[in-house]
Amino acid sequence: MANAPKSAGRTKPAHRPEPGRAAPSRASNHRAERAAERRQAIIDAALDEFITRGFTATRLDDIARRAGVAKGTIYLHFKDKESMFEELISTAIVPLLSRLIPPPSMSGSVRDALEGFAKAFMQEVATTRRGEIIRLVVAEGPRFPAIADFYYREVISRGLAAMRALIELAIARGEIKQPELARFPQIVVAPAIVAVIWKSLFERHSPLDATEMLRVHLDLIFGERRTT
Amino acid sequence: MANAPKSAGRTKPAHRPEPGRAAPSRASNHRAERAAERRQAIIDAALDEFITRGFTATRLDDIARRAGVAKGTIYLHFKDKESMFEELISTAIVPLLSRLIPPPSMSGSVRDALEGFAKAFMQEVATTRRGEIIRLVVAEGPRFPAIADFYYREVISRGLAAMRALIELAIARGEIKQPELARFPQIVVAPAIVAVIWKSLFERHSPLDATEMLRVHLDLIFGERRTT
Amino acid sequence: MANAPKSAGRTKPAHRPEPGRAAPSRASNHRAERAAERRQAIIDAALDEFITRGFTATRLDDIARRAGVAKGTIYLHFKDKESMFEELISTAIVPLLSRLIPPPSMSGSVRDALEGFAKAFMQEVATTRRGEIIRLVVAEGPRFPAIADFYYREVISRGLAAMRALIELAIARGEIKQPELARFPQIVVAPAIVAVIWKSLFERHSPLDATEMLRVHLDLIFGERRTT
């Protein structure tokens, strides 16, 4: 997961100046910037294609067309298809981690913290392309040990550690009655994972109110009833 | 998987059923048997390969080699790669359904029923190839609507309906305090799904005692504490 | 999804002239030239192979080898084997039509016009690959309705119409005594067709002086005797 610039403007990947057209409007749009834009266009296109088709079935041709670059250009930014995939998948969620896993603040209840997490998860993951990336990791992880490794190291272990800390805090405070829950933070996250999978596979068969489901799950954990 | 020896049955000296004689049931059975065996070998090999590599990356060559048959033989049993995949994935879990989804019996507690389910799930799914098939459905479902459709219709909707019935029974009996849980039977199943995914992706990074996790989760749902 | 317009690739070849240098007309021309050369090499090779082996028995591998290109290159120029065949067969004779079917000029006798046709046919068709293409149309036409359609529309109906006009002119002028000949211009062309077939199949068994045969046939039609 070598050379991805962590900078990457996440916000507006559009604005791709037609290659070969007149100079871009803004004078500040220099070579390096345009290269970064191109790179970002490739990344976005590739993610979309990988999500839609999976690793093997995705064609570099389609990525290039979608990104508006020539096929060869991809090789100026990535060593090969496999490297590109691993790099993309690895970096796609990381910038999000800090927001999703806030340090357990002493102020406020743990339940509030988890509600915040649920809300953020719904907004930033479940209803965006990132949810599909999770599914993609599930799909391709076993064939890409590097990806599974990376995810365990950077996302799963950290996320579960943070979650465990929260649970222990809640137990210490008496918010949670089940002390053994701290042994399996996965239980707390499981419905969120299931929500993501459901959206991908079964939403059109039977829509799922994931937000509500997460609330009910928190009710279960915290032994109380809350209304939205 | 040990592939069948090519020469199997080579020693058998003919037994050519006289055209005028009675029904050569023994020979026919032998033929049919061998055909069934071959078919099963192909199915097993194909499932293994699909699980390991996903649909697109799986080569029919490998399936054939693993099954110990020639490539062409596969086409005596399946129309093409895609049909084979859809048929395999669809039928692989169905025979299991009746055992995993027992009719909610009036006798015995719901908790016991769910413990039975958890145990069966661990034995029959999580620790077998079937768990990987679930992951495969998650991976390829979006690209194979027929598969997602089939799973929703045959597995998901039935399973959730049965689960909801159990939950409602438990609520009526006072076993479960959270009436809203019936709205989201997914919550009850979620840790099992997560367990399956964990086994595939992260087991070697950090082994998960799924059985114990499911027990803790049931404790959470039923508000009591049980020891194994 | 910030994807580029799907049409980027093909329609708009990005027209990126070296930013610093002048228009590289030479290089561009060279590219285009080489592409045209390659395409022509493929066409020639394909025609030869199709003529020699027929459609089904022709291997793209052989075409590629004969054309001196890689197999994949063929697919840069033709959609698939069938399209290639239809396109080649359809276009191979058209450029010749105007020369073979001259407008019936008032000056000169019809016999002279037909002698001119016979001469052109011998030079341009019977003794070249084009004769074999006619045989190929006879061979594959029934299986490629598009080809039969095309040939009827572009070659046969036009050719026969022109021939009929010539015959009617000759009848009006008294050059031809048989008024019913105008109903079957095929009769006039038949020996030419037979000559082409003969060359392909029986020339080595018994050489045919097709030119002389056509002359004798014209003698028959015009009721006179001419010497070469």
Place this chain on the structure above:
Amino acid sequence: MANAPKSAGRTKPAHRPEPGRAAPSRASNHRAERAAERRQAIIDAALDEFITRGFTATRLDDIARRAGVAKGTIYLHFKDKESMFEELISTAIVPLLSRLIPPPSMSGSVRDALEGFAKAFMQEVATTRRGEIIRLVVAEGPRFPAIADFYYREVISRGLAAMRALIELAIARGEIKQPELARFPQIVVAPAIVAVIWKSLFERHSPLDATEMLRVHLDLIFGERRTT
């Protein structure tokens, strides 16, 4: 047309006694006879398939199905696909030769003889499967020298010799004014060949009254006008 009914293959397996069933109804239907029937069924089916698809594109599977026999049975009668093709094509027309090429009788005019030939050709060739066989020879001849050889030796050279003898007789009798016609008997046959090709390729675009065309052609050759 001596071909098997098109429906023979699947629905009515050409009177193939279910192997293992009772004896066929007719007592005279012995083993050898049934073998001959089978062989004929294969021949008919194969001819139809070869005519429809050409040599390479024809599948033995289809021949077997159409003939109502198993694929392996074909190999009891023919060495391989190529031998079968050569044998079929070679023998398919020969039985017809004696009827099409009657010895030039002294009684009756040559014109009458040729009218007889034209009539027989229309009845026995142009409007039957045999016409298509001629087209097949044109199509596959170059790739099967044995077939071209056979046809030249058995059909073409004999036919043309007979035709030449007729022409010379007609010249001697003054029926034909064009002495050079004897050098090119092909001219006399050409419209018949063209008629056969036309039927295969262009009949649906523009129906051809071949009988009438042949009559007009004879009018041309004999310098008279006849009405049907």
Place this chain on the structure above:
DNA sequence: AATGAATGAGCCTTCATTCAT
């Protein structure tokens, strides 16, 4: 840096032929 034509290894699928029954 960027392009996209060219490459050729690789894969799915077909089908002539064989052979155990």
Place this chain on the structure above:
DNA sequence: TATGAATGAAGGCTCATTCAT
């Protein structure tokens, strides 16, 4: 004899990768 399941070589087509421009 007859069968048809099984074989595996062969061929059409794709697509990741390269490289001349």
